[in-house]
Amino acid sequence: MQAIVQPSKLKGTITAPASKSAMQRACAAALLKGGRTVLHNAGVSDDDKAALDIIQQLGATVKYEGDTVVIESEGGVHPVSDEINCGESGLSVRMFTSIAALAEKEITVTGRGSLVKRPLSFFNEVLPQLGVQCESNNGLLPLKIKGPLQPKNIEVDGSLSSQFLTGLLFAYAGAKARHTTIKVNNLNSKPYIDLTLTLMADFGLKTPINKNYSEFYFQKLSISQFDHDNFTYSVEGDWSGGAFLLVAGAISGNIVVKGLDVFSTQADKEILNALLFAGTNLTDTEEEIEIKESKLKAFNFNATDCPDLFPPLVALASYCEGTSVIEGIHRLTHKESNRALTLQEEFGKMGIEISFQDDKMLVKGGTGVKGAHVSSRHDHRIAMACAVAALKADGEVVIDDAEAVNKSYPQFWEHIQKLNAGVTLNHNQA
Numbered sequence: 001m002q003a004i005v006q007p008s009k010l011k012g013t014i015t016a017p018a019s020k021s022a023m024q025r026a027c028a029a030a031l032l033k034g035g036r037t038v039l040h041n042a043g044v045s046d047d048d049k050a051a052l053d054i055i056q057q058l059g060a061t062v063k064y065e066g067d068t069v070v071i072e073s074e075g076g077v078h079p080v081s082d083e084i085n086c087g088e089s090g091l092s093v094r095m096f097t098s099i100a101a102l103a104e105k106e107i108t109v110t111g112r113g114s115l116v117k118r119p120l121s122f123f124n125e126v127l128p129q130l131g132v133q134c135e136s137n138n139g140l141l142p143l144k145i146k147g148p149l150q151p152k153n154i155e156v157d158g159s160l161s162s163q164f165l166t167g168l169l170f171a172y173a174g175a176k177a178r179h180t181t182i183k184v185n186n187l188n189s190k191p192y193i194d195l196t197l198t199l200m201a202d203f204g205l206k207t208p209i210n211k212n213y214s215e216f217y218f219q220k221l222s223i224s225q226f227d228h229d230n231f232t233y234s235v236e237g238d239w240s241g242g243a244f245l246l247v248a249g250a251i252s253g254n255i256v257v258k259g260l261d262v263f264s265t266q267a268d269k270e271i272l273n274a275l276l277f278a279g280t281n282l283t284d285t286e287e288e289i290e291i292k293e294s295k296l297k298a299f300n301f302n303a304t305d306c307p308d309l310f311p312p313l314v315a316l317a318s319y320c321e322g323t324s325v326i327e328g329i330h331r332l333t334h335k336e337s338n339r340a341l342t343l344q345e346e347f348g349k350m351g352i353e354i355s356f357q358d359d360k361m362l363v364k365g366g367t368g369v370k371g372a373h374v375s376s377r378h379d380h381r382i383a384m385a386c387a388v389a390a391l392k393a394d395g396e397v398v399i400d401d402a403e404a405v406n407k408s409y410p411q412f413w414e415h416i417q418k419l420n421a422g423v424t425l426n427h428n429q430a
Helices: 019-033 046-057 090-100 113-118 121-130 165-174 190-202 240-251 268-277 305-317 339-351 382-390 401-408 412-417
Strands: 002-006 011-014 035-040 061-063 070-075 084-085 107-110 133-137 140-146 154-157 179-186 209-211 217-218 231-234 253-259 281-284 288-292 301-302 322-327 354-358 360-365 373-375 397-400 422-426
Touching: 002 382, 011 240, 011 412, 019 035, 019 070, 019 090, 019 165, 019 190, 019 217, 019 231, 046 061, 046 070, 046 084, 046 090, 046 209, 090 107, 090 121, 090 140, 113 140, 113 231, 113 268, 121 140, 121 154, 121 165, 154 165, 154 209, 154 322, 165 179, 165 190, 165 217, 179 268, 190 268, 240 253, 240 268, 240 288, 240 305, 240 382, 240 412, 268 281, 268 305, 305 322, 305 339, 305 360, 305 382, 322 397, 339 354, 339 360, 339 373, 382 397, 382 401, 382 412, 412 422
Parallel strands: 011 253, 035 231, 084 107, 154 179, 301 322, 373 397
Antiparallel strands: 002 397, 002 422, 035 070, 061 070, 107 140, 133 140, 179 217, 209 217, 253 288, 281 288, 322 360, 354 360
């Protein structure tokens, strides 16, 4: 699909989509918790659907009742299939592989698209220490695992992604770990671990003691008073997707975004600080964030713990007078594309100069964004970043493979159209 975006002045009110980070974790928690879980504001992205499919293969039942999802589980992992398919979801493969390893049955973990190129050697190194047989395709998918996983004191590397640790924390909880410690070196994206621990506690799962993000200690098993049979959980709004809406407002609009919890533990809530550093005119409350077109200035921002913010930050920096510096590009290599290079090349087509210096990305803004023909490279966040940058370009921007947004934010095109963006979708793209 091709999207053609015209320069536009945005206006109106929109509600951010559900957080896929929270939604996928909620699916894992509901599977392990057992009983009946009702999810309100359930996500509808491709990654959310992958998580729902995985927990069904691992023994849960899933029913849709209006705008809610009802999950029923016996508690723990009881596979009904010898395969789980993670689609293109990095979180799903990193989280559910360890959870699936709770089963005695051999399970093959598969995926598609860019996911088959993402390094997963973590599992070859760690799972055998926990009594799990693990075979991979030279550190890539498919993976073959056979448990059951047995919690032990281990030490792991957290530098590539916190998602591997999230999977282990859930698996240890599912295995009823006691008197065991996971030591972690060089942990990135600490706010995502906060999200994991908060959600585990919300679902009544055994939650470890966090010792300054370097150790996670599971105490002796305690008797839970949690009502597993009647639990309701509302999935919070997505700061990752909402960031694009907020940046769009700062560039070319006067909009109100609802559904984003300013007290959330999501890492991408940091977009608010970046917008303030850039001089954005915004007002935030517990219910909504109002943001207006602003005279923007160059900013410095460390995105090491929130690498998904790079694409919207580049769109923002394109309209900031001067050179903005965004730190943490080492986190961009193993995404849906090599996002650092993709951003440099695709924004270069729109006349924005991007360079790299050590671990920093330098974006020269205020020079004017040009109409151009760009490609998402099948990367959802690149598609949205190009669309947002197009809102104040000197001509139309044509975006190939615009359907990539379905991975995380399938309502994106509809939402920015509701905000008065001039968007035409061509479903017959060759």
